[in-house]
Amino acid sequence: MLQERLGTIQDEIYTCAQCAYCTATCPVAELKGWESYGPRGRMHLLKLVLENDYKANKELAERFYVCTTCSRCEKVCQTDLPLIEIWEDVRSWLVEDNLGPLEPHRVIDASVAEFHNAFREAAANRDAWAGDIELSRKGEVAFFVGCTSSYKMQKLASDSVRILQAIGDQVAVLGEEEWCCGSPLIRTGQRRQIKGLVEHNVEALKNTGAEIVVASCTGCFKTIRDDYPHWYEKKLPFKVMHISQYLAQQIKNGRLTFTQPINQKVTYHDPCHLGLHAGEYEDPRAVLQAIPGLELVEMHNIREESRCCGAGGGVKAGLPDIALGLARTRAEEAEETGASILASCCPFCKTNLSQAIDNEKINLIQKDITELVVEAMGI
Ligand code: SF4
Ligand code: SF4
Numbered sequence: 529m530l531q532e533r534l535g536t537i538q539d540e541i542y543t544c545a546q547c548a549y550c551t552a553t554c555p556v557a558e559l560k561g562w563e564s565y566g567p568r569g570r571m572h573l574l575k576l577v578l579e580n581d582y583k584a585n586k587e588l589a590e591r592f593y594v595c596t597t598c599s600r601c602e603k604v605c606q607t608d609l610p611l612i613e614i615w616e617d618v619r620s621w622l623v624e625d626n627l628g629p630l631e632p633h634r635v636i637d638a639s640v641a642e643f644h645n646a647f648r649e650a651a652a653n654r655d656a657w658a659g660d661i662e663l664s665r666k667g668e669v670a671f672f673v674g675c676t677s678s679y680k681m682q683k684l685a686s687d688s689v690r691i692l693q694a695i696g697d698q699v700a701v702l703g704e705e706e707w708c709c710g711s712p713l714i715r716t717g718q719r720r721q722i723k724g725l726v727e728h729n730v731e732a733l734k735n736t737g738a739e740i741v742v743a744s745c746t747g748c749f750k751t752i753r754d755d756y757p758h759w760y761e762k763k764l765p766f767k768v769m770h771i772s773q774y775l776a777q778q779i780k781n782g783r784l785t786f787t788q789p790i791n792q793k794v795t796y797h798d799p800c801h802l803g804l805h806a807g808e809y810e811d812p813r814a815v816l817q818a819i820p821g822l823e824l825v826e827m828h829n830i831r832e833e834s835r836c837c838g839a840g841g842g843v844k845a846g847l848p849d850i851a852l853g854l855a856r857t858r859a860e861e862a863e864e865t866g867a868s869i870l871a872s873c874c875p876f877c878k879t880n881l882s883q884a885i886d887n888e889k890i891n892l893i894q895k896d897i898t899e900l901v902v903e904a905m906g907i
Pocket of ligand 1: 553554555556557566567594595596597598599600601602
């Protein structure tokens, strides 16, 4: 029961000073305007349940599922509470009590169990994005494609592999042996399949012979880099990099050069799983700034103060109106810079920001960094 589980984090619950620094920075609290939708309110709700002054119910569960797990709150917490761990643990306890997750999250869990991907797509079609690109199962660099790029945003997969092959890497992809990384399940508290997914994917990646695993989805990147060691229970036998980090390294060592100028003003949105979670703010900017003609103009909230696109933590699937509300604010902030392109490097950011741009008729084009790199390489 949730109340018993909360006993394991009672120190954290009583450490919360109720100062509200977290709520002041939470984009969902700002959007919804109610204390219980923000982090301080949730910490207070946990105290009430722990002390048996409030019984957990579906309404309380929904307050935990509005969170995009962006990590802005954790960065400002005055008592250094591990807030993301708390949000994700509480979600898993709500699932145990059948109070969570939200219905669309259950569909994802069932899809991963049956098809090994989040979209009920045939596992045999994992490589369908490749077209005429020649694929290998062995290589020095393994590219973890991710469910979204494999089935829904296939240009991100093909652009990424074309770039890696053009700079001379032997690239391995897993095909049918790539299973969902587990991110949508971990973020929504659905842990029943995670150990199996992690063990399968680590073994499959090991079999490629690669020493470096590259991902262009920041959800896959963060999950494999930060969550896998916990579930695998040992050190991973490879290094995990986001493609923006890998490309910045190749620019530095002279393997990646650009021939085609992009004479545009570009602003960059930090994806939460790359920026706030992994502390990587410089490499994506270094890639953009290496493109001739491109002028990088910054938004008001960037790096540690970056605002979430709204798609993380299962919010896009479970509460799409909240996701789009957050994306609208971010896209408007991007528009204020006068840029013509809003760049990012995550398929979730791309989907959500593009929808907000279309809905609000904002004068911006959303592009993934890999799209800009392909254009600037002329490939
Ligand atoms: S992780 Fe982000 S959305 Fe969730 S409570 Fe913290 S600041 Fe708000
Ligand atoms: S910033 Fe930390 S201590 Fe202050 S209310 Fe939020 S969770 Fe509690």
